[in-house]
Structures are given as structure tokens and as C-alpha cells.
Amino acid sequence: MPRLRLALGQSNPVVGDLAGNAEQIVAAARAAAAQGADLLALGEMALTGYPIEDLASRPSFLVDAGTAVTALAARLEAEGLGHLPVVVGHPDGPHEPRLLGTSNAPTAIAQNCASVLQGGRIVARYAKHHLPNYGVFDEYRIFIPGDELLVLRLGGVDVALIICEDLWRDGGPVGRVLESDAGVLLVINASPFERDKDEVRLPLVTRRAVETDTVVAYVNIVGGQDDLVFDGDSVVVDGQGGILARAPQFSEHLLVVDVEAAAATDTELPPNVRRVKLAGGGAPSEHPVPADIAVLPDDREQLWNALVTGTRDYVRKNGFRSVILGLSGGIDSSVCAAIAADAIGAENVYGVSMPSRWSSDHSRSDADDLAERIGLHYSVEPIADLVAPVETQLALDGVAAENLQARIRAIILMGLSNMHGHLVLTTGNKTELAVGYSTIYGDSVGGFAPIKDVPKMLVWELARWRNEAAQARGETPPIPENSIVKPPSAELRPGQVDQDTLPPYEVLDAILDAYVGRELGRDDVVALGFDAATVDFVTRLVDRAEWKRRQGAIGPKISGMAFGRDRRMPITYRPTR
């Protein structure tokens, strides 16, 4: 069987940064060529970043992306890399607006494409067929589906090229493209991380490989983009389902592997399949490269790495160098500080203890201890003298006075952020966010929320894991034991603990998992064995907290294009001008 040396470039693009993303691709091409690769593939939208959201309906954005693809082909040629076929993902357009399936809105003017660059030119292009429109995906909103399939003939092998969701769809293009006797199925992806996704994604890749007796080469982007984290985990699987190569999660990597694949035949192509012959690929090296086969770390380490990656890239891609956060001595802020230090280095993390008259001694001493363990910048700003004048002037008491303390802390962090250029991290966890157990414009203030999607029970679990990992490496565990074991409290009134107001966290998290995560109804949740009154209490809080989760940015829409609901834009976006 013919042999091909495949290179998969796991790059970390920034949405909109065409020049910077192209630079990453050129670097990958240099390295791939140096290792004698026959083909280099980058991830889905590697040239523009993913997701581009409604930027896809801006014609000038598409024109810029098109220019960048052409320029990239020319640049590769000019650098002596033109012989290497490079497969790169990008949006293509503007096309004539096309009606989208069942709607009348001609808003989609782009396709989600993979271009094949060789000899200074674009020699072939594939447009994604299957456009996901669920969960975090809005592709059916912004893209026109493709209707043609592409096979690349290279070194005696037919390489079928598809994009991400195309692989997931039973009865999709995978079957048809493989009727063409392709020996390799190349899939370029922007597939976000989520917990246990490796239990779904790798089996799918393996199943497709075995079903079709084909080598499947799966390349994913890596890095954080707003609230998405791409984990990479690019992989190559042979027709028996064996892993030939696997890239590490959460880091940029060039995965190079020699594959043996079925020789191309000249059977007639199925309808809508186009075959493009590429130059090269005919002289396999005598010396096979040893391929990397990364081993996935355990669940908790994967989660920690996702949080660290998301935090690091949000900070870096938005032009910050440092972060600031309040340290209460509690578990949430301690874990956020440890994540931040792992992400950008303790020397770039500024922690502020902001004790009130109700703060316990341990809130201060645990924060001191954390700061010392992590080695972050630490300061103390007591709030009593700042709270008192407001409380007195406005005659606040009860919950209003409790919230005031959290809001004065927010003012302190934002003031120091404005003075010194730190990004404010807000330290609320998913459980709090779900039930609205926070002070809006108080502890919910900040540009990034590292544990926004981490339920409270998991916060503790990750804290313990992080400490154990430090111990295993002979390092100081970053999180004080007392922050882990003490009863959680907002400390906004004397003796307050979270469980004055909320059910025990193990119960609360389980109800939330059922009601939010699995979308069960109230009765179904009760049927799982939870106390009905508790379920009613919790589900009511969840339903009522949506405005808090959105921080209240709601207002009547009177124009065809309002910010918010009808405009989906990336936050992390580096436009090319």
C-alpha cells in the first residue's frame, strides 16, 4: 500500500487576526516541510478563528478572508513551501444571498470552506455540508451548505476532505465520499472541549475509520475564544481503529505521522464528487517518523487545563497582561487565583483581600496563606470606612446593606483595574450563577469568570486535585486546606453561611444537573427522589435568575439591527485593518 506522511497543525487562531493566524500556518508549513510531510492540514477556520458568528454576514470580512487565502498561497510559494499541499479552513464569500432551508432570510452569504493550497494557488476547495445549529453552534444561521464532495489524489492515494459536523452525521457525505475508494478521510475541525467529550469524539473517529476501512486524520484547533475552549486532541486512526498518532490537548502542536492507505483506483466517481490531482507525495521516506501518541490526562486534569487555557487566552488575546481578583479566603476565589497563576504566572496575578466588619479572622488569614502559597501580588483594602458613608446616607439595611458590601468591593477592583490595567476576574461558580446567589454589580463584576461553568461540588474536587498534583510534583499545594474544608459563606452578615439560604451543595448541584443540564421538568426531578419543596425552591431560583446571568443588558429593540439578541458578535476579535 502507498504511504503518505501527514502533518496535522493544531494551531491557536484569534478571531479576525488574519495576519497572525496566517503566520501560525506558515510556521506549521515550514516545520511540516522540514519533516518531509506530503500534506499539511490545519483546523476549521484556522485562518479566521472560530466562531466568527455574524462577521460571516459582513461582505468586507469575507473579502478580507478571501484575500488572505490567496496571499497565504503566494506566501507559501515565495518561501519555497509551494510544493507542500496545505489544507486550511476559512469562510468563503460573499456569495449571492441564498434562502436558508425553511426561512426567507437571505442573510447567509458565506460558506464554511477548506481550501487546498499548492504551487502558490488555491487548487481545490470544499464547502461544509452539515451546519450545526444547536448548543454553541449557529452555523445554519450564517453559512450556506455545500453540495459537492472533494477527493484529493496525492501519491497514489485518494484523500477525501470533509469538515467537522460532516463526520458526525450518519448518512452524511462520509459514506458517499468513500464510495470513491478514498484511502484517507481528512477531517478539519473546530470542536470545542467539554467534559467527557473524548468519550464521544474518539469513538466516533474510530467507528468511522472501521466502518469505511479508511485512515481517518482528524485535526482540531486549540485555545480559548471567549467562552469556548478548543482542546486540540488531533488524532489519526487506521482502518482497524488503531490510534497511529495523537496530539496533546490544549497546546499548539504539529502532529506528523506516516500512514499506509489503500491505493487509489480509477473507478467512476459518485455524483457530486470531484477529484483533484495534487503534485508530489510520490516519494515516501525510507525512514518512517516516530509519531507522537499523547495520553489524555484524567478528567480533573483535563478540566483544570481547559479552565487554565480559557483564562490564559482570554487575557492574552484581549491584550491584557495581568489580572486582579478579590480574595475572600473562600474556595471559589482561591481556585480562581490558582487557575490564573497557572494561566499567566503568579507574578501577573493581583489578589486583594477586602475584609468588612463581618469578615471572619480566617477569611483574612486564609487569603494571606493563599497569596503566600501562590506567590501572587497581595494587598488588603478594608471596606468598612467606604461602606459606612453610603449605608448612612441612604439608610440601607437588610439585604440592601449586605449587597452594598459586595458592590464596594466591586468598585475597589474596578478602580484598581482602571488605574493599573489589570483584567478583573469574577470568581462566581456555576451553582451560584444558576440560582442567582450573588450580588449583581457586586461579586458578579469582572471581565472573565474562570469557574462560571464549574458547579460548587466540582470546585472543591478540582481544588483537591490541584493540591494533590502539586504534592505529587513536590511543590507547595496552592490552596489552603482551611479554604477547602470550612463551610462556605458570603460573610455579608454575622455568622452567615451559604446553607442558611441554599440546600446542601450536593443536593443543589444534583438538582441543577437534572433541571438545567438534562432539562428535566420539575416533576421528573422530584421523581428522581428529591424533596418536592426543595425542587420547587431551586427551579424557581433558576428561572428567576436569568436577568442576573445576563447582567441586565436588556432594552426594547426598535431597529433592524440592535445590539444583543439579533447581533451575534465575538468579544475576542482582532480585526485586520
Place this chain on the structure above:
Amino acid sequence: MPRLRLALGQSNPVVGDLAGNAEQIVAAARAAAAQGADLLALGEMALTGYPIEDLASRPSFLVDAGTAVTALAARLEAEGLGHLPVVVGHPDGPHEPRLLGTSNAPTAIAQNCASVLQGGRIVARYAKHHLPNYGVFDEYRIFIPGDELLVLRLGGVDVALIICEDLWRDGGPVGRVLESDAGVLLVINASPFERDKDEVRLPLVTRRAVETDTVVAYVNIVGGQDDLVFDGDSVVVDGQGGILARAPQFSEHLLVVDVEAAAATDTELPPNVRRVKLAGGGAPSEHPVPADIAVLPDDREQLWNALVTGTRDYVRKNGFRSVILGLSGGIDSSVCAAIAADAIGAENVYGVSMPSRWSSDHSRSDADDLAERIGLHYSVEPIADLVAPVETQLALDGVAAENLQARIRAIILMGLSNMHGHLVLTTGNKTELAVGYSTIYGDSVGGFAPIKDVPKMLVWELARWRNEAAQARGETPPIPENSIVKPPSAELRPGQVDQDTLPPYEVLDAILDAYVGRELGRDDVVALGFDAATVDFVTRLVDRAEWKRRQGAIGPKISGMAFGRDRRMPITYRPTR
């Protein structure tokens, strides 16, 4: 030609409030029956409210909605209204998850349906074919398209029934359903207001009526739902394009009209069209009802009414009775106060003047004047003594000190809100929001933003219109002339005016309209004749302000169901338990 008396019920549903929405429908049925109507139609999703967003993928929600439809049919019968056919919109499901067009995600388990109730039962059902997935619409995400058409035979007339987008789509079901010789085309809608929409919507209805020589009866819901405002404007047009009846915008209304329509024939039905015979409709009254034909007010009045409706319904539907806002003496807060007073009455509006050491005399005196003119509750809370301790303790200066003032004001409003239960209104306009010219967690704080989608130039225009309208009615103009004519300023430092930082508002709004509203690229905007450096400055601000518009609620997603990006939920939501 046979005659039918049609009743169109323009109701104002609350998302999730099945009991309350059903009550509105029963009331409409009582009134329609009393007026001898042959058929009553309510709007799209009138039973659940619109949009229900991802509630549509919660099986228990769909079961509850289904139960409510059945109960509504029984209730109508029990109240002696069973003879009247009632067409009501609701989600139907859960269906077997079906693959959505080009994606693999089996998330859609609902259809967007209209049920026909008669004799205590559901006698027919239509599922919407064309599911909009652009702008504010996410229907392709949550619904399974229908594939069958429905014609109701009533009083010798065939009434074809479709839903909203079905009407807009050229080559959609409209053509096919009318091949059945239907005499009336009944369209139930949840069609949000936007500026000049009447210039699109009515011509479409008229065109369809003339094209098909059919009476078109178009019924829309009314009222605010989060950032959407439905304007009603239900209308009935004859086959010559003449308006037979038209309901007023922005208010609940029962529109009753006698129409003459082509007699039904027994031609063979086109494929996929089902005909259902309804009882009744055969005894036309001797005395035709005089139909209302509301006249649309001018553009500015429509906009004002949209803002008032959106504000009133957000306050009311979320269980508030009063609002609080900061009064700076400037145009934005003055207009917001006037909107709020028109929405819920001046006696429920609390204005707070919060002068700083940099506030001009007129900021105070103009706010006093406004409060007096409107007759709202008014108080003064100087901020100097609250700002000073924070500024001193943290050694803030420059922009950090400017922002501190705005944030102390936010703390005052939120404190008073927490003490007294008022909803905080934030008074930023669309121009500020676009370029990020505000203090995050400062003047951007609040649960609802009445002029969030109103560009600055339009704020002035609406202020002038509102004053003129008052004068024309012999009332006191609510907005002080000085607030309209003085140069806008944030007054966060001595002598500051907006135009120190921003281009003149007529230029800024025009650039924003091109770059945001019409999605032109930077070069295209420059080609319109704007100064290139100004365009670069403005577009850069817009691109960088997205995090501010979202108030920073971003964090890495690690689970299959995170709040935010992959969960689309209503804020205004009254669950039925």
C-alpha cells in the same frame, strides 16, 4: 359570495404563563361570540408567549403546553363557547427528536403549531413550515418544520391556515394552499415591531391578497417580551388589496370584521393539503359589523409607543410596580423618565439627582425642572462624600476617578432598588452602547434600558416630538428645553463634553448606521464620504466594546450545558407550576 364574520384577537401573552394567557383567550372568545363571530384567531404562540427559545427543548414544557391546549378547548365548551372555532398558536411536542436539515443534533422536539378548537376538542392542527433563523429568530434551532397544509371549511368558505414566516416566503406554502381554492388566508403571527416595518409588512399582506385574489386575515400578538416589542397591527385585506379592518398598534384589541369570500369548491386537493370541516358559519348576520380601521401614527409616535410598551411590559411582567433612575439633567435620562412615566405613571417613577463636585448648576436645575414637569418622585443624593473615601484610599485619578463617580451612582440606585423594590432603569442610548462610551458597572447598571436601541440623534428627535405632542394636547412638555439644547456631557471632569472624545453625533450616528446597521466594511464606510481617521476610530471602538455590551459575563465552558452561549432562555418567564 358567502360571508364570514372573523374575529382576530390581538392578545399580550407572558412567556410560560399558560393560565394567564388562556384567560386572555377565553375573554376574547367571549367577546367574539357575543359579536356573532364565525371564527376567532389568536396570534402565533398566544398560549405560551413568544419567543419561548430553548424552553422548546424541555419535554415537560411541551407536555404542559399540550395539556393547556386540551384544557382550553374543554373550558371554551364548558363556558358555552364550544361552537366558535378558535385558532390558537402553541408549541406541540415532544416529538421524536428529528435531525435538523444539515446538522446532526436531535435537539428539536417541538413544532410551532396552530390548533383549531371546536366543540371541546382539537379538531385540526397546522405546523409551521418556514422557520426563521436570522436576526432575533432562532426557530430553526428549536422547531421541526411541518410538511402538511391545512384548509378549514367553514360556512361555505375554505380558510387556509398558515403561520407568520410561511407568508413571507416566496414559493412557500401560500401558493400551494391556495391551489385548493381557499377564499380566506388566515395568518397567525408573532411579528416584532421595528422602525418602518409597516412599510414592509402591510405591502406584503396586500401583495399576497392580490396575487391570490383572497381575503388575507393577519393577526399578530402585542406587547413587550424582554427586548422584543410586538406591535399588533393586525389587519384584514380583501382580494383587491383594500384594507377591511386594522387593529391599533401596541394595545390589546379584538378586531371583528365581515368578509365576503369565494365559495368553496370540491376540486381535488393538492398533495399534502388536508381539509377539515368545521361546524357553524352558515348563518351570516343581517347586520354587518362596522369594522375598525385604525390609522397608524407617524414614525416618531410609533417609536415612542414601542419604547413605552417595551418598558411597561418588562416592569409589569417581571412583577415590579415602580422604577428608579438617575436624573443628570441630560437628554438621555430625561427621555427615559418621560418614557417610564408614560409607561407606568409618574407616581411610580423615582428620579434621583446625584450631583458630584464636577456637576454643573444646570445638571441639578434641569433635573429639578424635569421632575416637576413630569411629577415624579424626586430626591437628591450628592456623591462627593461617598466618592472621596474610595478615591483617597485607593489613590485613584484620571479615568479611574471618573469612573468611580459613575459607579458610586450605580451603588446608590441599586441600594435604593434593594431597599424599596424599584426596578433600576439604565439610561444609555444606542450610540453610547455602540462605542462603549459609558462606565461599565456605572451608568450601564440597571435591569432595563429603555433607549438601548435609540441612537443619540433620534433621542433628541423623540424628545422634541414628545414635547410637541404634549403641547398639542395642552399638557406641560415633560422635557426641559435646556436638556434638549445643551451640549451633552458625562460631567465626570470639569468642563467635559462628549465631543471632547467622540465625533459630532450626526457624524457618529451616520457611521454607526453604515458600519453596524448596514454591515458595511471600513472601506465602504469611508467611500460614503466620511473622514477615514474618524471611521477607523469609530469602528475600532465598536469592535472593542462588545464585552461592555455583554457586561462581561464570559467564562470557559466545560460542560454540555453551560449558561450563556449554548442556552437561550427568556428573562421574562412566568413558569406554570
